[in-house]
Amino acid sequence: MSSQTTFEIEDKYMAPFFVKQKISIDRGEGVFVWDEDGNRYIDFTSGWGVTCIGHAQPVITQALVSQGQKMLQNPNSGLTYSPARAGLLSVLMKVLPSHLTHIFFSNSGAEANDAAIKLARKVTNRLDVISTHQSFHGRTISTASATGQASHREKFNPLMPNYRFVTYGKLDELEHALDESVAAFIIEPIQGEGGVHIPSEKYLKEAERLCSENGTLLIADEVQTGFCRTGPMFVSGAMGINVDFLTMAKGIAGGFPFGGFAMSEKVASALEIGDHGGTYCGNPLGCAVAHAVIKYLVDNDVSANVRHMETICMETMGVWQKRFPETIKEIRGKGLLLLIEFSDPDIAAKASDECLARHLFVRQTQGNGIRVFPALNIKEEELREGLAIMQSAIEAVADA
C-alpha cells in the first residue's frame, strides 16, 4: 500500500474525531519511526506517553511472541490462574508503594479510573466525586464527568451527576468541598493533558490528610505519570503519599493496550466477589508484556536516564526562553513530561507544524503549549538531535 491509499481509506472510513497529520507510520525503532514512503522521524510524543521504552523494543517483541505462542486469553478468563499474571503481580508489588496490597487489571486508563470511582462509591457508601479543574481522567461517560476541561464535557451534557470540581493546588477549596457525601477525590499528582502542572508537595500531603479525616478515598491517577515518566516509578509513591487507589496505564505495557489499579488493604477488604470484572482484565498477553516493560525499567535504571535527560532538556529550553522571551512564556515539567508554554496558541501551532516539517513529532497541548514526552530510554544524542530540530522550528516562528 502507498501512503496515498492509506490516507484515502482512513479518511473515508474512520470516524472523524481527529485532525489528522498526513503521515502514515509504517514502522519504528527506539525513538525513530518511518513512514510508508521511507522517511524517518523522531517521536517526542511516545504515542502520547505510551511507548516508554521505545518503538519495536526487543524485550516487548520477545514477550509478545513467547506468550503469544502459549496463551492469549485463559479459558474462563479471570476465573482461572495464569503464571503470566502471577509474574506481573509479583513484579508490580515490588515497585508499587508498599501500602497498596491488591491489584486488578484493565485495558486502558479510563477503565482503571472508572473502576476506582465505582468501587470508591461501594466502599464508602457515598456518591460524590471531587476532581480538579483542567484534569483529564478519560473519555468514558464517568471519566469524562471527572475531567475538568469543558472541551471534553460540554457536548455530552448531562454528564454523570454528583461530580464536583476544585482548583488544582488550592487546599482551602478542597477543604471546603469535602464533606460526608464525598466518596472520592481523584487527582493526577502532576496534571498532564491539562498543561503539565506540578502542585506543591504540601498540597498532595495535605490532600491525603484531609481525605483521610473526612473518610474520602484518595485516587491517584498515575496513568500518565506512572512508570518513571517523571523520574520515580510513581509520583505519589516517591512523595510518600498513602493513596487508597493508584490507577495506571500508558507506560505500563510500553505500547500494548493495558492498565490497572492498585488498592490499599483497607479498600480491598471492603470489596467482594462480583464487584468488578471484565473479559480481558489481566489477560496473559498483556501481563507478559507489562512484566517485560517493568523489568526493563528496573534493570536498566531508566529512572536515572530520565533525570539526566530532564537536566539536558531544561538547560537547552532555558536558553531558548532567554533568547525568545516574547515567544516563550514558560518551561515546566518533571522528568520527561515537559511543556514549553508559548505566548499564544497560534505560535504553538506554527512551532508544532515546523517541528513536523523537520520530521519531529511533538504534541500541541492546551492551545499554547508544546508537550515533550519521548521514550524514557532515549539516548543523549537522540535527545539532542530532536532538541536541535525544535530549536530551528522555534527560531523560524520567533523570527517570523
Ligand SMILES: Cc1ncc(COP(=O)(O)O)c(C=O)c1O
Ligand atoms: C492522567 C490520565 N488519566 C487517564 C487517561 C485516559 O487513559 P486512556 O486513554 O488509556 O483511557 C489519560 C490519557 O491521556 C491520562 O493522561
